[in-house]
Amino acid sequence: MYYQVEIEDQKQLPNIEAALKIIDPAAVIVKDRSNVDLRLAVSYTPDFRVRVWIPGCEASEGRWEYHDREIWDERYQESDRKQRLKELIRLGVITVVGGRFRKKPPWGILSGVRPTKIYHYLRDKGFTPVEIKDKLQRVYGLAPRKADLLLEVGALQEKYFTDHNKIGIYIGIPFCPTRCRYCSFAAVSLETHGHLVKGFLTALKREIEAMAALCSEFGWLAESIYLGGGTPTSLDETAFAELLDWATRAFRGAALREFTVEAGRPETLSKSKLSAMSRAGANRISINPQSMRESTLREIGRRHTIEDIYRALNLAKEFPGLLLNMDLILGLPGENGAVFLESLRKVIDEQPDNITVHTLAPKRAAAWRKSFHDLRLAQTDDLAEAMERASLLLQNGNYRPYYLYRQRLILADLENIGFTKPNRESVYNIQMMEERQTILGMGGGAVTKWVVGPDYRVYRHQNPKCPATYSEQVEAEIVKKVHQTRLLLS
Numbered sequence: 001m002y003y004q005v006e007i008e009d010q011k012q013l014p015n016i017e018a019a020l021k022i023i024d025p026a027a028v029i030v031k032d033r034s035n036v037d038l039r040l041a042v043s044y045t046p047d048f049r050v051r052v053w054i055p056g057c058e059a060s061e062g063r064w065e066y067h068d069r070e071i072w073d074e075r076y077q078e079s080d081r082k083q084r085l086k087e088l089i090r091l092g093v094i095t096v097v098g099g100r101f102r103k104k105p106p107w108g109i110l111s112g113v114r115p116t117k118i119y120h121y122l123r124d125k126g127f128t129p130v131e132i133k134d135k136l137q138r139v140y141g142l143a144p145r146k147a148d149l150l151l152e153v154g155a156l157q158e159k160y161f162t163d164h165n166k167i168g169i170y171i172g173i174p175f176c177p178t179r180c181r182y183c184s185f186a187a188v189s190l191e192t193h194g195h196l197v198k199g200f201l202t203a204l205k206r207e208i209e210a211m212a213a214l215c216s217e218f219g220w221l222a223e224s225i226y227l228g229g230g231t232p233t234s235l236d237e238t239a240f241a242e243l244l245d246w247a248t249r250a251f252r253g254a255a256l257r258e259f260t261v262e263a264g265r266p267e268t269l270s271k272s273k274l275s276a277m278s279r280a281g282a283n284r285i286s287i288n289p290q291s292m293r294e295s296t297l298r299e300i301g302r303r304h305t306i307e308d309i310y311r312a313l314n315l316a317k318e319f320p321g322l323l324l325n326m327d328l329i330l331g332l333p334g335e336n337g338a339v340f341l342e343s344l345r346k347v348i349d350e351q352p353d354n355i356t357v358h359t360l361a362p363k364r365a366a367a368w369r370k371s372f373h374d375l376r377l378a379q380t381d382d383l384a385e386a387m388e389r390a391s392l393l394l395q396n397g398n399y400r401p402y403y404l405y406r407q408r409l410i411l412a413d414l415e416n417i418g419f420t421k422p423n424r425e426s427v428y429n430i431q432m433m434e435e436r437q438t439i440l441g442m443g444g445g446a447v448t449k450w451v452v453g454p455d456y457r458v459y460r461h462q463n464p465k466c467p468a469t470y471s472e473q474v475e476a477e478i479v480k481k482v483h484q485t486r487l488l489l490s
């Protein structure tokens with residue numbers, strides 16, 4: 001839809017357009033168009049009195065006004081006030097335009113990937129959880145249940161943000177047996193790209209060694225190692241064992257508390273790979289069925305069966321001390337909320353330490369997106385209700401939410417939530433999501449995030465996703481990362 005916005009301060013237009021997209025993802029602000037779908041007016045005064053209205057509309061929901069006195073609290077700085085002005089304008093826009101289209105976004109104006117950051121930002125300023133809950137609803141427009149969720153997750157995470165010399169290590173293996181139809185990760189099928197594995201691993205070994213030297217130079221200690229991708233366990237047994245060996249030699253030290261290996265595809269797991277993990281000190285594994293329904297597994301492009309999932313789980317359970325995570329996806333084609341909840345019950349029966357509930361987000365990179373609208377999709381209300389019921393089921397099973405994130409185009413305006421049994425939360429997931437700790441990424445498509453300074457400024461670098469390009473460019477990637485680290489931290 002086309003919108004026309006009257007506002008004196010034209011610099012706010014991108015902010016207003018972003019708010020419009022929360023209600024109407026196709027929203028575009030245009031100038032001088034006679035056939036606009038909706039006209040909007042926005043004004044504000046220096047004392048934070050913000051007004052948003054639909055010119056000519058007399059209905060009460062066509063106008064919104066807010067006078068923010070709380071922003072003069074001495075715990076805020078000038079930069080916070082600038083930000084607050086943007087937030088209030090967004091709140092006014094989603095309230096008025098949402099009222100027009102009968103939409104009340106549950107996450108209010110929080111359109112980003114990491115809503116929990118707002119909790120930590122306010123905690124850093126010294127606000128109490130009660131004060132934060134009030135702001136989440138009043139200033140950010142969150143539904144009460146989402147505000148409660150943020151509070152619960154934020155409170156659980158706080159204890160992890162203490163030591164600035166620790167970092168997280170991510171090693172990306174961009175190979176999988178086949179490519180899932182919803183996949184938007186850096187992953188290629190071994191069937192078509194298996195010939196690239198050897199060159200990729202040679203380059204990765206080189207990068208791991210160079211990043212280990214960088215850790216020594218800056219006195220960094222790895223708190224966590226995450227071997228992801230892709231599916232690292234899809235490597236053959238010799239290559240997989242070697243990879244574990246490189247990672248432990250390079251990064252295993254006194255601060256290491258967690259070493260995760262993704263075995264997303266259960267058919268790739270074997271007893272000897274688990275033994276190699278055990279020898280290397282890996283203490284967490286992720287086996288990700290996504291659905292416990294056979295026909296769905298076929299629909300999403302997997303070749304394994306439900307029996308393979310149980311076989312992998314039973315193998316993993318032979319290794320005591322190995323924490324287990326299982327992922328499920330809500331909103332897969334052909335699955336309504338009831339089918340998803342059936343899968344969840346089966347997963348809970350296995351008593352993994354962590355269960356991650358994703359909501360499908362058909363991203364641009366996924367081949368599936370093209371035919372997405374043709375697929376039989378469950379209804380929005382049904383999915384939202386399923387997520388509520390999933391949370392209840394998990395809470396009754398002694399699981400608590402410990403990290404969450406959202407994605408663009410996520411179905412039903414929902415979120416992805418990691419649940420944990422008491423004291424079994426993954427430190428890597430928390431640090432990576434909240435961006436309070438530097439994450440050094442190696443391998444295909446791996447993202448390095450430097451977190452710098454008291455305001456946790458984040459700088460990013462991503463390695464090439466394609467294994468062939470990565471292998472060719474690894475030396476240049478190393479040079480860039482070493483240079484960037486010295487620039488930021490020396």
Ligand code: SF4
Pocket residue numbers: 175176178179180182183184185186187229230231264265
């Ligand atoms: S297992 Fe994960 S990384 Fe591999 S293709 Fe499927 S979604 Fe992508």
